[in-house]
């Protein structure tokens with residue numbers, strides 16, 4: 001499945017190095033479009049709010065830490081309602097699909113799209129596509145009404161179902177066309193794979209010249225989507241992870257040389273593990289995919305565990321599911337979407353630790369391994385994620401009604417924006433171990449950096465300035481602002 005984009009990004013330059021990375025609009029490929037006054041103009045709740053409508057020229061900078069001489073840089077369109085809309089309420093058919101793994105907040109986003117369409121724009125025809133992309137052409141749809149969706153934010157999962165694999169662009173766009181509608185808003189909620197899929201749907205719709213807006217809402221519990229401040233459900237996941245870490249700590253603290261190990265999600269990005277560790281303060285070692293480590297010898301994990309047990313009598317380790325995969329025997333299996341299936345690194349390390357302490361040392365240990373991964377992502381979103389989901393959904397609805405397409409809504413530096421698909425699918429967001437946040441974690445846990453002769457890859461790649469071979473610590477990180 002390719003992810004190359006056929007349409008160039010719309011870049012609008014301005015003064016002093018200002019660049020607007022704009023989102024596509026119907027007017028880019030359809031002529032003679034009719035516009036209508038936004039129905040919110042006559043809605044008493046909104047018409048009294050000063051500056052409720054977003055100025056067409058408002059934009060949000062991607063980087064807010066700047067030097068006095070640096071150019072103004074990349075900006076994104078500010079999200080929110082526009083004075084004019086490109087649909088008449090009665091003509092619009094909207095549909096919502098959720099794809100990929102579960103994430104706290106999916107139902108909140110669905111609820112808020114349905115409610116916003118109805119209450120703000122008078123759009124009452126909203127279909128839920130059953131079970132991910134393949135539901136477009138192989139299953140029945142669900143009529144989503146404000147009444148049906150009223151309580152769903154209190155439930156985990158997604159009421160319309162989700163799946164991996166099964167994306168067929170032609171069939172999906174045919175199915176949108178076959179429903180006999182020429183005016184539609186398609187809301188696609190999902191992670192990096194889903195948004196690549198959304199981009200090709202948008203491109204096909206554009207090639208066919210259809211007045212169908214494709215709006216994405218980025219979803220990923222791993223927080224691996226670039227550009228945005230964080231993805232919805234992440235806050236909830238970090239909070240829920242505390243329960244598992246607490247349990248691991250209690251178990252470890254109550255045993256002789258107790259080790260509590262918790263595996264958290266994070267296929268390629270260790271954000272949940274990093275933030276859960278920073279939040280907890282009970283964690284002595286956090287292992288993430290971006291930071292290679294080794295077990296044996298000087299500066300290795302076993303040596304550190306022995307030191308910690310001698311000092312404190314117990315310790316807690318958090319490991320992200322994608323950490324240390326290069327140490328495990330390879331298994332070339334993929335899921336239906338083509339994502340590599342990972343080995344259980346937590347189980348593997350737990351066994352290696354047990355073997356090491358049984359054979360190499362006279363230290364009896366008690367190790368408890370906790371894998372709360374699916375329990376964490378199956379819960380409803382917390383209060384802060386609920387607010388976030390609500391605003392993401394409202395922004396997506398405003399954007400599509402205003403004729404924008406091929407975009408996701410997303411929080412950038414605390415402001416809601418519209419981001420073109422091209423930007424959001426171009427790479428994965430990862431923990432940068434030469435950034436301040438990872439350094440903060442290292443100083444909080446006091447764990448080794450593992451950047452010794454056994455992990456030379458980063459040294460060779462020149463990602464670090466210098467490395468203190470004596471202390472094993474990242475002495476001279478080139479910290480980014």
Ligand SMILES: Nc1ncnc2c1ncn2[C@@H]1O[C@H](COP(=O)(O)OP(=O)(O)OP(=O)(O)O)[C@@H](O)[C@H]1O
Nearest residue numbers: 001100101164165167190191192193194196197337
């Ligand atoms: N490059 C691509 N082009 C078209 N469709 C894609 C592409 N990559 C993935 N998809 C489709 O997107 C859907 C979801 O992809 P995937 O299973 O990778 O989850 P995701 O959106 O990345 O979410 P998660 O964060 O849970 O992994 C699947 O139906 C898959 O077929």
Ligand SMILES: O=P(O)(O)OC[C@H]1O[C@](O)(CO)[C@@H](O)[C@@H]1O
Nearest residue numbers: 101102220221222265266267335
């Ligand atoms: O078992 P599933 O549904 O494929 O999901 C597992 C994957 O989904 C994620 O939660 C991302 O959504 C990853 O962290 C994890 O590897």
Ligand SMILES: [Mg+2]
Nearest residue numbers: 100191192193
């Ligand atoms: Mg993904």
